[in-house]
Amino acid sequence: MRVTQHLWFEKDMQAALHCYISLIPGSSLDWQTAVMADNPSGPAGSVQMAGFTLGDQRYMAIEAGPLDSFNHSFSIIVECDSQAEIDRLWTALGEGGSYEQCGWLRDRWGLSWQITPKRLGELMSHPDPAVAKRVTEAMLKMAKLDIAALEKAAKL
Template identity: 55%
Template sequence: MAPRLIPTLWYSEKAEEAAAFYVSLLPESRVDCVRALPADSPSGPAGSVKIVEFTLLGRPFMAFSAGRFEDFNHAISFSIECDDQAEIDRLWEALGDGGTYEPCGWLKDRYGVSWQIAPKALGELMKDADPARARRVAEAMLTMTKLDLAALQRAYDGA
């Protein structure tokens, strides 16, 4: 059996709440298991550390509520490729609620995790063999906070 890669998130608190929030937004997602660490650890006595196993978009994740360690930062983010503007808008509003919106389709959620909410088409538009088209799309994207699929397509088309 091949090894599995499982992204793991360390929250100072509220890992279970964060996992429940994420799974409520994405299909093929669920909280699989919540348990307390049954032994003393550097983060606290037995039972004080929560371990949450969950699935997002069919992929396994793990989270801990284990006290203050390090803040999340932009070095790690999760990208969600959306089929249409309605999905971009829905996830943008939900994940950004209580967090901060950032340029180029990035946001930090209320738990401090960075997300990139983008149309699936963006990658293809920016990889176009015509460098002028790809540049126009990139330049348009760089002026946006929430990405606008129609505006990116207009930039691609030269309109």
């Protein structure tokens, strides 16, 4: 049994996938094809499909016109080891999109991402509830997450 996430793009699927693959190490475009039969989304050849890998996760994508927009019900979480990784992804994925609180952003295609430090999970699950509370409260005040500020909150 395989589990694969599926993304429906209204348009520009190839540009989105190339962007994602270029930003996440260990990623690849595994296959792409046109749907060669008339279907509810358009005539033969107009609907595009692709399989791709982001890091260690498999995805499939379709470009088949408008249906349902992306929303916060589905997001891609990228856990980063360093502030430099967070900064790079935050800037690149947010370009042409919008930035939100708590490490969330929407890219220019409308897909929601959470760019988080691995350290956040460690700090939020600290055995001292006061530390976890301070870290959580600090995180809730941030848009782009700042590892140094989270660690500072943990040490107060």
